[in-house]
Amino acid sequence: MAGLSVDWRMARLPNGLRLITIARPETPTVAVRVYVRAGSRYDVPLNGVTDHSSSVEGPDGVWPTREPDTLERGPLRPISLLLGLAHFTEHFLFKGTRSHDQRDLYGAVERLGGVLDAGTTKEYVTLYAVTQGDGLATAVDVLAEILAEPALREEDFWQEKLVVLEEIRRAQDQQSVIFDLFAETIWQRHPLRYPIRGTLEGLHDLEPASVIPFYRQRYVAGNALVAVGGDIEHAEVRRLVEQSFASLHAGPEQAPLPVEEPPLDEPRTAHLDKEVQLTSLLIGVPAVSMKHEDRAAIKVIERVLGMGGSARLYQHLREEARLVYSINTVTAHYEDAGYFAVHTVCDPQNLGAVQQAILDEWDKLRREGVSADELEAAKSNYAGTQARRAETNLGVASIFGVQGLLHRVETFDEAVARIEAVTRDDVLRVAREYLSLDRYVAVTVGRQAQT
Incomplete structure (x- = not known):
């Protein structure tokens, strides 16, 4: 760009x-x-x-x-x-x-x-x-x-x-x-x-x-x-x-030691009870670190599913089904781990339907992938996001600083080019590999549905 x-x-x-x-x-x-x-x-x-x-x-x-x-x-x-x-x-x-x-x-x-x-x-x-x-x-x-x-x-x-x-x-x-x-x-x-x-x-x-x-x-x-x-x-x-x-005290760089994390082999859930009107749901799966090549396709999936009012989850769960008050995707790419998740806020009575609807959208993406138009829109959105991040000196120093500390510096042009290289086949492969329908984590905060 x-x-x-x-x-x-x-x-x-x-x-x-x-x-x-x-x-x-x-x-x-x-x-x-x-x-x-x-x-x-x-x-x-x-x-x-x-x-x-x-x-x-x-x-x-x-x-x-x-x-x-x-x-x-x-x-x-x-x-x-x-x-x-x-x-x-x-x-x-x-x-x-x-x-x-x-x-x-x-x-x-x-x-x-x-x-x-x-x-x-x-x-x-x-x-x-x-x-x-x-x-x-x-x-x-x-x-x-x-x-x-x-x-x-x-x-x-x-x-x-x-x-x-x-x-x-x-x-x-x-x-x-x-x-x-x-x-x-x-x-x-x-x-x-x-x-x-x-x-x-x-x-x-x-x-x-x-x-x-x-x-x-x-x-x-x-x-x-x-x-x-x-x-x-x-x-x-x-x-x-x-x-x-x-x-400043002298001393060597101390990168994190490797960790053997037990595999996620079944749905894992947790709940924190709070006396609030609405309940938050965060459902997600382990994904990749900031160093992994699949990160680019995950960024596309993040945008297609849940970034903005035109995204699939927002349109289907909020505008059409009226099941949620807000919904968005969340990705985290750390030095040696990461996750992809969906965060939403809804009435406690709708929790079951909301979770199933999210999994249904994952399933659809795993089966059908994304359209050519969705792919191009996601790429354009990413480029625009990078442009906004580059607007201030603090923003630029932040991006280059984190990359230089934990991995390697990737310029804005390089980041956009990496996303531009993603194909529909890449998105389909990554969706099938990471968006598991039977190995995920679902946590809730708020009131549980009354039975």
């Missing part, structure tokens, strides 16, 4: 930190985004054992540790109650540095009309700043200081722990908990099953001394990447980043 080509460069700095610059001339802002392999999948080691010494040295002295409690989670053996460690560490980093308090850090960016923020995902933590174009040096300095020189004061720990506990409590009242329930159900052993925010049990048992080893292990140069988008010169950005991030 014309207009999506970008001038980008990637470099490995002397301390192992990766840098990606995306030059976008005549844009008024600059976005700096830092990524670290420190998401919730790293909360708990795969073997269920955490190395705890009797004490650990923090920035403000020696903090005592204790043996963690354990929690049985489904078919897993007991694991350390550290669920939420990654998310909490992200919060903890923003409580100030050894040189500046929190207000100073925010103020340095905000006086330039900018924004400073962070977030945790299942695979990584990201910190970012967006400012006017001449704020590049400030944005880089602030992010580097937060990442490499956090204060990590024990008194701040207890204050922030209350904040995160309340955040988890509030989240339990939201329909979004269905995605946590789905992840916990579709994966039995994979650490992607862990909720990003953590659990109340995990946060209650989390102590200051747990954070320091996690920070020292995960927040190292080899695990991190800086992506910068704007009206910039690569050489100047490299000079600034190399100078500001020189104090």
